[in-house]
Amino acid sequence: PCPGSAPAPALTSPRGQAGGDRPPCDRWGRPPPPGRDALRAPGPQPCSHGEGSPGGGRWCCEGGALLGGGTMKSLLLSRFLLLLPWGLIVILLLDTDSSRAPPARPLQQAAPRRPALPPIYAITPTYSRPVQKAELTRLANTFRQVARLHWVLVEDAARRSELVSRFVARAGLPCTHLHVPTPRRYKRPGLPRATEQRNAGLAWLRQRHQQLPPPQPGVLFFADDDNTYSLELFEEMRTTRKVSVWPVGLVGGRRYERPVVENGKVVGWYTGWRADRPFAIDMAGFAVSLQVILSNPKAVFKRRGSQPGMQESDFLKQITTVEELEPKADNCTKVLVWHTRTEKVNLGNEPKYHLDAVKIEI
Template sequence: MHNRRSFQVSVISGEAARPNNAEMRPRERGRCGRRHRLTGTEGSCGEPPPYLQLLTSVEVSRLQWILVEDAAARSELVTRFVAGAGLPCTHLHVPTPRRYKRPGLPRATEQRNAGLAWLRQRHQHLPPPQPGVLFFADDDNTYSLELFQEMRTTRKVSVWPVGLVGGRRYERPLVENGKVVGWYTGWRADRPFAIDMAGFAVSLQVILSHPKAVFKRRGSQPGMQESDFLKQITTVEELEPKANNCTKVLVWHTRTEKVNLANEPKYHLDTVNIEV
């Protein structure tokens, strides 16, 4: 069952903006690391989705939300939402080129890269170490608050299971003796990092120490953006398993459509039983 205190993060409209277009509330003080949530949005009409409204009532300590709108300019709808969200929020914008909006191509690439550029520009003149964790929040996921507690101790790159993804009830890193040794996945287990965008967090210090690490458009195959990005900053051996050695699901793909379990095995193949 889902945690009753879960909240959903959805895309409203758009992608990332230039770093100097940012607006944010006064930064919280203190030495405790901050968690940065980077979200891209897609164009839509009407009111913000319910999951965004739920976000306003959730209190996650020291959370900085970076919302990157897919647009040439910030929209009035998203600007109003950000103003009333009750969270420290940076609202950026950058349009996705028309040629990259075809079905089957990765979404929010420009937005994620703009968010990374903003973080690096903002922190480049501050002395290390700079505590903090970056998490890429997609528009179609639901998150347990416990997940944000899990990622607080990320030293470099932490990982965990994701529910209702890849045509299965869940996918997860396989862990032995506290180390990731493989992947339980329904799609392309040969990927270097067979993981969903919602299945990892990165230390801010790692982002800053790898200034050229970005999400690629050219040369990146469908479904490989996570692997292509993670290969630039870490190795499988360095991954830090969270969520009870990757045996608890704390984030779910909860699209408003029938769940796709086409790749779910007829008989249980995993070595552990996980509640989804």
Template sequence: MRRPTMLVLLFILIGTAPLMYRWHRHPTIFVITPTYSRPNQMPELVRLCTVLNTAGNVHWIVVEDAVTKNRALTRFLDDCGLPYTHLSAPTSPYKRHVRGTNQRNEALHWLRKSFQLTGQSGVVYFADDDNTYHPDLFDEMRTLRRGATWPVGMIAASNWEGCITNPNDRSKISDFWTNWEPNRKFPIDMAGFAVNLNVVLEYPNALFDDTTIGRQEGLILLRLGFKNGYELEPKADGCRKILVWHTKSATQDVQVIGPATIMNML
């Protein structure tokens, strides 16, 4: 009995070795996810929970667009199995604001309050709950020095947009492709960049602008000390792979509400 048991354990260890390698790689990635109540919220968060567990060594910062935190969401995060921080920050109802801005800023405040004096190493990434992420994306960003970027699929009526590198030098960005305002200093989607935690701590007043539509990425990167997108490191095999897609789920038209017997309904 002992020999078959040992063989089974050996096969399990061999099979899980790649995952263990992911889980124990450093630095930690602090994934900031704004979210809001809607019928699609739970399935979107389940998908993201799954890929973040596969990526490993992630601290998930989930910020609700709400005055107070939803207990059902807290229970979901408990069950997800990741180290997490659950916050809430409402979007102002009085004038037009960019959705997600207050929530991302709340997460930045938490990071600075938690790690300003600790010397914690890490990477900060803004991951919306409705995008689609390949686990390899997180390994790509772990090695960045100050900031990095990569292409994003299915965005702005195009099949992709983002950085381009020269075949003779894949370590530097030579151009950007986008079909929306290509002359921007940072023609980059929110899902297409990450920065070192030390950069976030180095610029304690750098926050998102809650009124400027369509330029949030460039504004925060400027405030974090980057002059333009060419200063970012190209990732994803020299900007030749799509590892994140700007997907949008169809809004579920819920017209009938069932009895309140489901514990994890958000």
């Protein structure tokens, strides 16, 4: 019997033995209720109270683990810790709202699209001579660095020369190769030069753009092959609205010639030759809007009635007035183009017949 308790009634074992066998404790360390049979583990399994007041200790079962208050707390804590992660996962899943819109991000305005640069068309008359390739090479090295520039190269010849054709193929920039000969009667000294070649370039430009609707952006200028150009000049001329002008260096027997500007308007000319010309300016000193060229289809360089040095004035009179000119290059105070003219080469020692075993193109 357990200390302090009434003697337990005798039970009959499965083998029919009566007497001192005690029922086993249940899973919580407690004896079964009176009058209830229970299966017993083999051997005697007495139960007893621990020290202290009755019921105040822990229950024990012989042959089983000690169970009681401390063991129960450990068991509950272990099960709680085992279930805690799963509970957190369930809470997170319940808290997630798939229909909730993501947080709005501040709208980033797209950078404004820059307008395309107006193209520049450079019309260059050229003719065969020992320095021709050297002159064209210098021009090509400059033009290659200018964005959206189209070179119109016009030979003074009845057919395209092999030298210029090979040069154009290797120039590395957009180029149109034309040719037109100057009539022999106009090759006398003192007569205007390159008239037919410039007009051929104008005709090609008008034919190319005549089917397109206006307005058509673009700028035209006449780039003789004996000039040297600053890259800054092309940025200046690109904004031409009608006709723009600027100074030219090493021309007219002076260090430079230029339009005289007052209050943003051209009022005269600083020149060393015939200041009475309507437009006392060199061919390298102006640019014309493409739309002006297309709007004046009859504006060309004239042969009949034109005097040497007057081609610029004869052409500009057909498309503009002095009051409409747009001064560039800081109100015509900066020289950005020079009429350098490659020095005439001395070939006095060149043999009459080719003696070298190798033929070299210069």
